[in-house]
Amino acid sequence: MAHVVDLFFPPSISPQVSCVLLLISLAHTQNIVVFQPSYLTATGPMVTALLLGNTSDISLSLRTVFPSNTTGSIGSPSCVAEVTQWVLTREQVGKTAVQVQLRLDKSLRLCGENETDTDCCPKPLCVLETLQVSACVGGIPQASLLIQAKIHALLVPANVGSDNKTVIPNQVYxxxxxxxxxxxxxxxxxxxxxxxxxxxxxxxxxxxxxxxxxxxxxxxxxxxxxxxxxxxxxxxxxxxxxxxxxxxxxxxxxxxxxxxxxxxxxxxxSFQRPVLSAPVPVNVYIQGSPIFTLNDQYFTIPQEVLGRCVNSAPVAFLKNFKVKCVTLLRSCPTGSPLQTLPTDLRIKVKNGQGGDVVVDVIDEVAINLSQFISSTDAVASSDERLECENVTLALDYKFYWKGNGITSVTLTHTVGTITLSSSVALTTRYSAVFLNGEFMGEPDSGNPGYQVGRPVIAGILDTLDNNTGSIQRTSINLWKPVSDGFCSTAEKKPVLFGENSTSGCLLPVSRQNLTQCNLLRETVSSLQAALITATYVAKSGNPDPLTMTDWVNISFVTLNSAMEDTTSSCYGIPSHQHVHVWSLITGMVDGIPQRDIRALQVSYSLSTWALDCGGGDVSPCVDPVETQLFPITSSVTFTDILINTGPPKTRFQINFTEYDCSRNDVCWPELAFPITKYYTGEPYSQSLAKGLILVFFFITASILGTQWRQIQQAWNCAAL
Incomplete structure (x- = not known):
């Protein structure tokens, strides 16, 4: 089984930042700032460091310093910035952390002979200098960063990548x-x-x-x-x-x-890109074939191709997808797909049956932009802000199909107003689902048994009007922390069969929350319950929603807490949710084991939450609204049920172990090993035939050997 572990650290912070959380807490408590690390050696055109502590009023300055000829020291930091060949940028990565980046504003190309261009390196050792970055508050330096830059020029020919190519002639001539x-x-x-x-x-x-x-x-x-x-x-x-x-x-x-x-x-x-032929429309749509517009062009929607978002990717028939694309906006967008008029979206699509359908556009305005804007720069003044109206935030297509054709297409076009200061990271969402009538075709997770890596299929009982029960498919989920790692912004990921996994998110809790333990327990319980809303789990990978024998009830177990709450702590918090799945191999299909789920249990582990005021940070215990982060976790474990498929032992094998080869040093049944069932080196028929041939040769050698001649002489003497 594969083991997957998701850490709680936000993806915007590297693992090195997580190692200095103690320094962040100390700098925040003492209201100081420090560079981590404080000394760097640069061998490339980009350098990155972290400024930790209270960075709200910090300004950065960059200058070139020279060591003293007598003492060798650099000298005290200075807040006076100098003009250098480096570009200094900063990015806020947390409340108490700023990422400082230096980028060399110069080409590392080696200058040619008699070249007058100054944007190149006259010598192979292009840059050799010492830089000092100072963090200042009101003109007084608070911390400094020393960078020793030693960068060599890139020895790349000036005509590399030219349009010339070498033709290798026929070596015969x-x-x-x-x-x-x-x-x-x-x-x-x-x-x-x-x-x-x-x-x-x-x-x-x-x-x-x-x-x-x-x-x-x-x-x-x-x-x-x-x-x-x-x-x-x-x-x-x-x-x-x-x-x-x-x-x-x-x-x-x-x-x-x-x-x-x-x-x-x-x-x-040298590498000529082949000219793509014009798209050839098909008469009828089949699964996977591209969808065409009325003018015989591909119908395109932004999609993810090879890990990158492509604005014009063809849509395949009956292929659902859902992607997110992140775009760094420095100015208001003017082109597709971020700035698109509804009239441009109402295009005609071929229905695959000789006609066409028009995309029905439904416009929606998003008020809360938190799920679309992941990060922004520092707050700028009102004069520096720029508002971009009607920016496309999401395009959700629904294709209704029947047979080999499309009956209708609806598009939900979500727009919003984005406020720009200098740059904004915008996350746009694009999706396409194919609905047969009003139902979306659900992919199976195996045929018939589950395959490793496919989602576990769960369901909710839906009673129809004719009193016949039907299972509506859903999924069993775990936490998928994104952005800042908080439970309020965390997403869900489905449980994959055969893959053990542990993940979680962080919940901010204050001293005031710990005085309302019942409300806190209900909040955590509702967060955990949102992961699993199903009551049934499918036995196989292709269950029938109308056959109840294809489904198994999910059992829920909650441990009782005998402790009582206090004024500063709460007991019985269901902070950990564990999903235990028991599977069984029921057969083989083309050499692939078919696994079925026999039972699924969801259990909750209870814990005690209390504020930790150690390490000098006593603000959460003094301020009733100051919060600390508590983890809420979820995990899944898969267990194979082992069944002894061998034949049952006889009473002789149980009572008498003299002939049991597994419990004796001498195994009489293996005396004639090559011609018995214990020999598995080759088929039994071949080993038996070879064994009989050896016996025949042994008898022949005995007859024609010395002993047979002695017996024959003795027989002749007795006859005389």
């Missing part, structure tokens, strides 16, 4: 030249020391790692069997009787080192 590893036109090939395009600086990088042998431009050494190789001192015994006299040119690489003619390269890209 025009063999390669004396440098077979020279594959790139007018560019230095790495480790190809015979390449005439490599400069002296390039060769220094790999002069000790040149390509060996003839393909690297080096004549292959003579073989050991050559008569000219071995000397008379260390020659083997067979030398010189079996050595070979052959000229060095007579080798398998004959022809590689002859001077051949060259062909002038023609302008053109």
């Amino acid at each position: 025009q063999p390669l030249g004396s440098c077979p590893c020279d594959l790139t036109y007018k560019a230095c090939d790495v480790r190809c020391c015979c390449d005439k395009d490599c400069s002296i600086e390039d060769l220094k990088l790999f002069v000790s790692h040149c390509l060996p042998g003839p393909f690297g431009g080096q004549v292959s050494p003579a073989s050991d069997y050559q008569c000219s190789v071995q000397s008379s001192d260390d020659s083997p015994d067979w030398f010189p009787f079996l050595c070979v006299n052959s000229p060095p040119e007579n080798n398998p690489y004959l022809g590689l080192f002859y001077q051949g003619d060259t062909i002038t390269s023609k302008p053109g890209p």
